[in-house]
Amino acid sequence: MLRRILSPMAILSVLACGLGWSQETRGTITGRITDPSGAVIPGATVVVTNTAMGTKTNAKANEDGIYQATYLIPGPYQVEAASQGFKKALRDGIEVRVADRLEVNLELTIGASDQSVTVTAETPLLSAESASVGTVVDARRVADLPLSYGNPFQLIGAAAGVSFTGDPRLDRPFEPTHIVGYAMAGSRGNLSDVTLDGAPTTATANGNQVIAAYVPPTDLVQEFKVQTATFDAQFGQTQGGVTNISMKSGTNTFHGTARYSFQRTDFWANDFFNNQASKPRAAFKYDTWGGSFGGPVYIPKVYHGKNKTFFEWGYEGLRDARPRHDDATNTVPTTAEKNGDFSALLAAGSSYQIYNPLSRRAAAGGRYQEDPFVGNIIPPSMFNTVGKNALSYFPTPLSAGDAAGLKNMQDASVTERAKYYNHSWRVDHNLSDRQRIFVRASIYRRDSTYNNYFNNLATGVVFQFLARAAVFDDVYTISPTTVLNVGYSYSRFIRAQNGNADANGFDLTKLGFPASYANLIPKDIGSFPQFNMTGYIPTGSAAGENRPVNNHTAKANLTKVAGTHSIRTGFEFRAYQETDRFFGFQQTGTFNFDSTWTRGPLDNSATSPNSIGQSVAALLLGLPSASSNVARSADYAEQSNSLGFFVQDDWKVSPKLTLNLGLRYEFEQPLHERYNRSVLNFDPTYTQPFSAQAAANFAANDAALITQISTVRAAGGLTFAGVNGNPTGLYNTPKTQLMPRLGLAYQIGSNTVLRSGFGIFYGFLGERRSDVIQSGFSQNTNMVPTIDNINFVGTLSNPFPNGIATPAGSAGGYQTFLGQNITFFNQNPLTPRVMRWELGIQHVFKGNLLLDVNYTGNKTIHIDLNPTGNPNIVNLNSLPNKYLCTSPFRDNTCNNYLTGTVPNPFYGLAPAGNSQAIFTNTTTSRSSLLVPFPVFGSVQTNNNQGYSWYHSFVVAIEKRFAKGYSVAGNYTFSKFMQANELLNPADPAPLRVISDQDTPHRFSLSGVWELPLGKGKALFDGAGPVASRLVGGWQLSGIFAxxxxxxxxxxxxxxxxxxxxxxxxxxxxxxxxxxxxxxxxxxxxxxxxxxxxxxxxxxxxxxxxxxxxxxxxxxxxxxxxxxxxxxxxxxxxxxxxxxxxxxxxxxxxxxxxxxxxxxxxxxxxxxxxxxxxxxx
Known part of the structure; x- marks a missing residue:
């Protein structure tokens, strides 16, 4: 019954839906069955056996003598062929690696079928069946090469044609962005795909970066293959390379590991800059433990899974402690200052005098004047309750600091503490010789705490990554020449950040805030506020955020051997979902304090250096600056789906020539926000209602002062998704993404293969490229401390007397964000299009040393302008180039003209509720009226004018492990050019320039060497049991980059x-x-x-x-x-x-x-x- 359900019904239903993923980690063995004369033997039966698991895959030679066994888990295999009238032929010792396509030909000799001829030979080293270029990091190197924190992804750097673009200090297995920060063959870093057991294991970060959604424990990694240039239509959903990782499967023998690793401060050399500054080593502590266990599923007296059912489990735990002090000010107020006594600062200079804002009065020339506090002491009667209570959370300084008390909190004990665990389970089951399935479930969690400068709830960051993954896969052999593979995978990656956990739901009335304000802050998003005094460590170290990213993937692939053709076709579907929720101090209140109210004697007098003292006094008096605010940030729930189809024909034209012919098509649906909480477009033709009055004001007051334009027009406005007949999809997506692939492999003699290929690939849009734009759905309510610059109406005692503004959403229509910076979606974006080509030669030298020499080229078009992470950077409201100064030196006349003030034609024309400076200032700069849309700040959107091109020459060698050693090395000589940045914001086209990720020379070498000592070795072979244990078993391994x-x-x-x-x-x-x-x-x-x-x-x-x-x-x-x-x-x-x-x-x-x-x-x-x- 189970088999009936899993084969025809599930297969037909999935095929009908057309779902699938296509990055395959398993291997294929194919070949010809011939007699001694070279004639093919149609109908010969072939059995391919995984010798570790005892599982068998059956195949049959077709009319051209060709057989094929697909979806083989990487590991050791033997191939047996038989036919009536011939002796059986058995080929042993075959190693199938990740994504291998091995040619194993067998010759049957005449004789009785109960006789057999066994041949043990090396695994074929040449890639005679495929033009794709890649590097395999095998099980021995994964297990024995040195790895920082045991992170297996570090070995991606051992591959040919890659360069590292991440931060080398972020090398722990739970640093998801940087551990996959590799550029591959002309594609930028963090744009390549990563798969585990054929299922995607990536998510996205800000700025269109691919990150690792899950990293397996090293003990569970069988091996992996980094493919920098693949010409198989099966591969898609990436504009870079693909790293295919194969997880270990259980075998017929129980096996496992248990390990413990550690680092300590004494094990570290000192940092270069510490030595330069005569500082001691920072304190580090690192412990990790884990293990694995696998074998046949065995339930005593109930079930024995030998040759049938297998399991593999692994675990990894980690504890890490390291210095982390992200705030460079290292200063807190002194005890005296927290009690209003700033007299000690006067010894550092009169500029530290504190002035009394409550003595403020009008002065000559439109200025305002204040009186100094006598003795630089604020009377306790003037203390604000909230300010005084907030200061009680600041610790006592650790030292006196300098004359002004600076750097009095240099606390070397402020530490980041990380906890991490990682579990993974896999079960393989053979339903029959025709059908096998596997399931895998994985989870990891990272929790870090840091920046708790005050050792209380007022500071501190809690940072979390939580990854979950599940995979189901079913391989069903319909006939000896036809195989169907279906499956489903799911991954969920959560990035969460918050302030100190003890501050969640903090009761603001404990600080003295009125209940009327505290009740405006929902308990589930509230926290301890941020009190940010210029020059000092602030409270509220991190904004709160919870961002889960889901990836649902399904597949249905069919493989058919027909004559000399191996044909594969498949469907694929991916659904990318992301939600985000914001909370923490930004939703509770950000209160900034500087010298605005406490300098003097005039309001434009010089401040104390970095506002030291004066910013503390402002907090103590309860007088924040006008930049203080409370936020209402919109949540979002976005999704984009992609659908792909491919057909691939690997055609064995002759025993020497194989052609790889493929065609792929992908369609991506536009990004959607579940509740339409997003900007859609910008309408440049819309005329604001006050435009005519603004033009009249310009004609009356500005025309003579700005001769370059004849009038000013208030043009443009935002549109929103799902309202006023607008679509819910945020842009139109291309529908013609055909991707032809062509490869050839031509064998010249038994030891040389010439390979070449060409392919087109497309990148992605949607959730993997940008998030929704929520202008209007988020709202900051700014404090208004004073209306007349004399009397204070907004203080910490009642910071928002008029309440907190509610976001208008799309109700503001074309008037949304007037006077502010805006961003919108290009309605007809183009998907990055990659054209990649390759020409190479492989040769096997004596001793099975493989030499691989390749030239690879890459041309990518339709790249978003600016590669630095934010794709929405093209400002349509930039000052046109014709108005810029053209002198090679500073032109003050030109600059003064552009920055000079003129009457503001928009003054007093604000729509209801808009208090932006464009409507409240009586004057504005001349340049602000020369831009295309003067009623807005920047007007940004994505632009696909960028392109890049790349050429490389790669030489790689590999000696697989034999005779006690293995070695692999590669050298890449390359040039990477790009044109995806504007030299001037209003330039019509990007500048052609060397890429910021160009690295013309890269060399990598890795190897494992068993020292020839002990039993069975060249030295001390005859040593006794004790001595043999002491001198034997030593090995060296290393990686050079x-x-x-x-x-x-x-x-x-x-x-x-x-x-x-x-x-x-x-x-x-x-x-x-x-x-x-x-x-x-x-x-x-x-x-x-x-x-x-x-x-x-x-x-x-x-x-x-x-x-x-x-x-x-x-x-x-x-x-x-x-x-x-x-x-x-x-x-x-x-x-x-x-x-x-x-x-x-x-x-x-x-x-x-x-x-x-x-x-x-x-x-x-x-x-x-x-x-x-x-x-x-």
Whole structure:
């Protein structure tokens, strides 16, 4: 009954729906069955057996003698062929790797069918069946290479044709963005797909970045393959490469591991910049433990799953403690200051005098005057209850600090503490020789707490990642030549952040806020407010957010062998869903304090340095600045779906030539917000009701002052989804995304294959590219401390006397966000289109050393302008280039003209409820009236004009593990150019320039070497049992990675001379003098403003630091008895302690221009990691 349900009914229903995913990690064995004369033997039966699991896959040679066994779990196999009148042929020792397509030909000799001929030979190393380019990281390297925090994704960097673009300090397995921060063959970092057992394991982050939604424990990773150029139509949903990871399956023998690893402060070298500043090492503590267990499912006296049902389970736990102090001010008020006594500050200078805002009065020239507090002491009778109570949460300083009390809270004990656990289960079951299924469930959780500067509920951050994944897969052999594969996967990745958990639902009346205000804050989103005094550590360290991302994926793929053709066709469907909910201090109140009310004697007098003292006094008096507000942020629930179809024909034209011919089609539905809480479009033709009056005001007051335009028009307005007949989809999506794929593999002799391919790929739109835009659905209510600049109507005692504004949503229509910055969706976006091609040759040398040489090219069009993360960056309201200053030097006449004030034609024309400056200021700048839409700030949308191109030459070698060692290395020489940034905001086209992710040289080398010591080895072979255990079982492994640094990104600087002189010779380049600064103008008054920029964004020869990293491991395996051993390993990460440096300072007006200024080096100093592992 179960088989009937799982085969015809489920298969037909899924096929009818046309659902599927297409990134396959399992392998294929194919080949020809011939007799000694070379004639094919149609009808020969073939059995392919996984020798670890005992499971069998049946196939039959067709009329061309070709057989094929598909969906083979990576592992060891044997192939047996039989036919009437011939002896059986058995080929053993075949290793199927991730996404392999192996050609195993068998020759049957005449004889009785009960006789057999066994051939043990090496697994074919040449890729004679496919043109796709990729690197396999096999099980031995996954298990034995040194890994930071045991993170298996670190080994993606060992692949050919990749470069690392992430942050090397974020290398723990729960750092989802940076551990997959790899650019692949001309596609930018974080744009490649990652699959586990063929199912996607990615989510998206802000800025169109692919992140790892789940990372498996290393003990469960069988191996993985990084495919930088694939020409199989089965692969889609990515504009980069694909990393296919195969998880371990259970076998017929019980097996497992148990391990414990740790790092300590004493195991670390000191940071480069700590040494430079004579600071000690920071305190680090890291512990991780875990293990795995697998085998046949066995229930005593009930069920034995040998050769039939298998399980594999793994677990990983981690505890990590490290310094983290994100606030650089390191200053809190002194006890005296919290009690109103600022007299000590006067010793540092008279600029620290505190003035009494309640003595404010009108003065000459439209100014306002205040009296100083006598002795710089505020009388207790003037203390605001809320301000005084808020200050009680600030701790006592740890030191006196400098003369002004600065840096009095440099607390080295402020620590990030991370807790992490990871579980994964997999069960494989063979329903019959024709049908097998597997299911997998995985979960991890990361909880971090940090920035609790005050050691109470007023500060602190709680940060969480929660990942869940589930996979079901069914392979059904309809006939020996036809196989159907269906399945479903689900992943959920939650990013959550909050302030101190003890502050959730904080009762504001405890601080002294009135109940009328406290009752306006829902308990489920409230927290301790943020009191932000300029120059001091604030309360409220993080905004609250909960953002789950779901990915539903289903598949139905059919494989058919017909003659010399292996044809695959499939359907796929992915549903991407994301919700977001906001809470915390922003929803409770952000109260900013500076020198606005406490400087003097006039309101435009100089402030104290960084408002020190004066900002504390403002809090104590309960007088926030006008920038204080309370937010009402909209939640959202968005979804986008994609549907794909493919057909692939792998045609064995001749024994030497294979063609890979494919066609793929993808259609993506537009992004939707469940309740239409999103901006849709911008209508530039709409005329605001007050436009005629504004034009009349301009004619009367401005026409003579602005001669470049004849009038001013209040044009443009936002439209919204799902109202006024507008669609609920946020844009139109392309419907012609056909992707042809072509590859060929031609075998030249037995040891050489020539390969070439071409393919078109499309990126994505929807939830994976941008989130909904909620202008109008979120609302900030700003404090109004005073109306006349003398009497205070809004204080901490009653900060919002008129209540908190309710967001209007789409009800504001075309008047939404007048006078503010707006963003909208391009209604006809283009999906990034990648054209990738490759030409390469493989050759196997004596000793099974594989050489792989490839040229790869990539041209991508329709890229969003600006690659830095925000796709909505094209400002349609930029000042046109024709008005910019064109002098190569600062043109003060031109600049003063543009920034000069003129009467504001929009003054007094505000729609009801709008208090933006464009309507309340009597004057405005001349340049603000020269933009296309003067009644708005920036008018931003996405633009697909960008493009890039890439060429690379890659040489790779691989020696699979044999005779005690394995080695793999590759060198990539490449050039990556792009045109997806505007040099000037109003430029009509992007600038062609070297890519910010160009790295012309990258070299990677990894290997494992068993030392020739002990029993069965070259040295000490005859040692006794005890001595053999001591001297035997030692091995070395390591990874070396070298990568040229990325080009530096320049601002709008003023340089006179030859730019080639900026580069310093390598022997002169230091952190204190990274490049030659001589030609740059460093005078602030000379810097360019409002000019037509000509200085390039980047130069190929001016780059940041290179990566030069070596990780080493010394491993000792000690055999306990048959099948059991203890492993000790010592891993030296960054073994030679090569420091990496962040980019140098590129602002010419700073004193640190041209130097590297940082508190930490890029990447960690040398770390020693010790591990004890039990293996059975």
């Amino acid at each position: 070298y990568q040229v640094g990325f080009p530096l990104a320049w601002g709008n600087v003023l340089y006179v001379g030859d730019p080639s002189n900026i580069v310093l010779p390598a022997d002169q380049r230091t952190v204190d003098h990274w490049f030659n600064t001589a030609g740059f103008d460093k005078v602030s008054a000379n810097q360019l403003v409002n000019n037509l920029r000509t200085w390039p964004l980047r130069f190929s020869q001016i780059r940041g630091r290179n990566t030069n990293n070596v990780d080493l491991a010394l491993i000792k395996n000690t055999r306990i008895n048959e099948g059991r051993s203890i492993q000790f390993r010592a891993e030296a990460l960054n073994a030679f302690n090569h420091p990496g440096f962040p980019a140098p300072v590129l602002t010419p007006t700073t004193t640190t221009f041209g130097t590297v200024v940082a508190s930490n080096q890029a990447g960690y100093p040398r770390r020693l990691q010790l591990t004890l592992k039990y293996i059975f």
